[in-house]
Amino acid sequence: MRFDIAKSGNGLTYEIRNIVNIANKLQESGMEIYWENIGDPILKGEKLPDWIKETLKEIIEDDATFGYSPTKGVDETREFLAELNNQKEGAQITKEDIIFFNGLGDAIARSYSAIRVDARIIMPEPTYSTHLLAEVLHASFPPNTYRMNPYNNWAPDLNELERKVKSHRSIVGILVINPDNPTGYVYDKETLLKIVEIAKKYDLFLVFDEIYNNMVYNGKETVSLAEIIGDVPGMSMKGISKEVPWPGARCGWIEVYNIKNDEAFERYINAILQQKMAEVCSTTFPQMAIPKILSNPKYQEYLNERLRHYEKLSNIAYNILKDVPYIVVNRTNGAFYMSVVFIEAVLNNKQTLPISNPSVKDYVEKITNEPIENDKRFVYYLLASTGICVVPLTSFFTPLPGFRMTLLEKDVDKFEHTVKTLAEKIVEYVESSK
16 A cells, blocks of 8 residues: 555454454364353353243334334333433433444444544553453554552552543543453442542543443442432443343443533534444344343343352352462452452463473464463463463453453353363463473
């Protein structure tokens, strides 16, 4: 080309998916892979109950399923979601405050791309890759972050958040992921109210990724953004991919609060909507299913059953890993992820694990011979040695070396065996260079 046409930031990788390329090569050699890299309940064996499948069959009989929906989304569904929100005290909305997208990833991409290039959203560190990539691609610069502290149960550093907001006038909004991905941290109400206070004090808007908001356990409780936002402008990002679960539906939406309280915020939301108009609308079928599934009397018990399973796996993993040397681990209380951090300086580029297959060994040694992050090196050796596929924590934009795993395995015995193997390999790997 006559000049470089790629927008800056294109060198970033989505490691959650990228590691699949490595795992697939190992799978070709006959190795069994334990997929702990991606939050797909269906991939891990989740079976949707018959009543959900029957509901979908009924909906598809309606010819409207095959047509365009309004740009913002199916009217009846948006009315249902607005009413669901308004049952709680807090910010009240109408269907006009809801915009549907083709999955939450689409909502994230469009929401960040509608922001001026010199305006930034400060986000947690580590942070979910889709938010990170969208923020970097919109501005072509690394993001501003506030740290989540693994030595304090992954609680956010609110003093750092306020210092950065105060000193960086380019920051216009604060991102909160609650419950958090990748850490599994659940925000308490007091912490959320402090974040709202910071936003109000410095004239910012709030972005809350709440796709896991109803997936909390181990006795923890949280609140939604609508309940505590007051008169601050903001949006909540939601979807059905994890909670229903129906990730293949690609169906997410944003709920906008206090849009009339700030002209600049209103123009921003209108810019998002203009982008959506160019696409016409989002997929109709899953939108039509939302009221029927979520209002079914069987739905809450189905969700509760899944939460009990995640709670069980959360405690199995924590109890196995908490006494393992060289790492810091916190109990997961929401969503279905657990992040493990290696203690500072225990990893180096000399450590290895035994790999029985010669061709696999040659392949891994080749890719780890290049300069890479030490936790990525561990993840590759773990995968080649055991078939356990996790995600390096540094891929979530943090200097903390570690990895993220899921709590989605339906076979409890298999999960326990996987975590025990993981615990053994952590020690073996770290001590291999001694």
